[in-house]
Amino acid sequence: MIWHSMLGQQCGFRDGDMERIYLDYGSSKPIDPRVLELVRRYLEHNYGNPSSLHSVGLEAKRALEEARAKIAELINGENERTIIFTGSATEANNLAIKGAALRNIGKGKEVAASTIEHISVLNSMKELQKNGFILNLIPVDSTGIVGLEKLDKALTKNTTVTSIMYANNEIGTIEPIREISKIVHDKGLYLHVDATAAAGYIPIDVQADGIDLLTLSSNDLYGPHGAGALYVKPGVKLQPVLLGGGQERGFRSGTENLFAIAGMGQAARIAKDEMSQEADRLKGVRDKLIKEILTIEGSYLTGHRTHRLPNHASFRFNHIEGESILLNMDMHNIQVSTGSACSSKTLEPSHVLLAIGLKHEEAHGSMVLTLGRSNKMEEIPTIVKAVEETVERLRKLSPLSK
């Protein structure tokens, strides 16, 4: 805040504190105050190890199982035993893919994923590939929807794990998971679904959707960082990635991060209760935001217009670069995200934007807005004004907009 007001004044912006408008809920969310209250209680008082047999340990064990049940409820898992806690969604993706592929190596050595999967999915798949597996990458169309015919063609009876995300974090596109599930189960063995971006925004029913393995993240549900979960359908064969004392029914060793897990459970309960109302509210904000931003010349929506997460609005702008957009918006105290190369550690533009067919120079100019609980309709004029100013200023600097 100090940084913004100081630099804002130095750089000739309006003086005084600009109200923060946080539009990067996809990157990180604040913890829900109701969850925080519970988490604080666990940090202060419930220090037991769920593996200990004494009363303090049993109390911890009870909390762990309660959280498990709440998470199973959110996604309509068969029972609480279907939930395995991990340290993150990345870890859950690693466990699902490597764990299932290696455990079922006798059934085949082929795996498949869409080209727009999260990097933790793609890198897990690539590690398998290095170790002799065949990796089939399934292309998506220009809106980010997985090509069902291409999926059908790519899968064989040797395909043990196919990983397709419920919804994409960079372009917001929701995949037709039920149709995908049918194709996967006609041909191959297991469908893994990374639901990190989708959970809490759209209803997920692992049984009706036909999902074998599903990844969830605590923070993406407004829970604390440091917890993730993997749903494992009863009967699905998996081997652990982390070895040790055999916690989580042997699938994930390591003492459970109880406060984060309890927080994740509470966050899942709140998400289940409030999701539909919050999703409707955010859809309204999202649609207005998309409509207004697209009035800017040379601006385009990325991802699908309607098969889209209710909190997701992503764009690209001609002739300007995403990191500059991010920095300039931050000067208005509005936090956004970008798939530009300059903002990444690899200096490569987002693989998702390239996968939907954007040229490199187009992919550099992306801006991703992910809405959350604090965002309101009343913020839209301020946001749109800031985007207009940002685009106009950067285009004046750009040799491409001649």
Add this chain to the structure above:
Amino acid sequence: MDQIGYSKKVMEHFMNPRNVGTIEDPDGHGKVGNPVCGDLMEMFIKIKKEVITDIKFQTFGCGSAIATSSMVTELAKGMHVDEAMKLTRSDVASELDGLPPQKMHCSNLAADALHEAVKDYKSKKKTTGKGSKRPRKDSRQSKR
């Protein structure tokens, strides 16, 4: 410790870049980078008696690409062309109180764009004889 984020000076140049624009009929013009890579810089210079009297830039790129371009123009203004050729990327970066390691190539590009503009000026001078003779041919100059 590696620098985290940008220095205040980088942000200040990013928000208020100096010498933005183009020069009609420049004595030297340099263009480096490629929109495919995410950075493209153009420099335009005016030279009088081997001194850079005016300089303008246009940049497509990230925050440090814009800030380093701005800084280079500020450093180069009033500089002898031979001195300008000696400006290095570390000169540019240190004038901006440093850059995150993965952004050092941006400062390289900005210095390169300036060098390309000076080289362009020198090659024009060679082929047209412009430059050393120009002051005498300049009508405004002879009126004084």
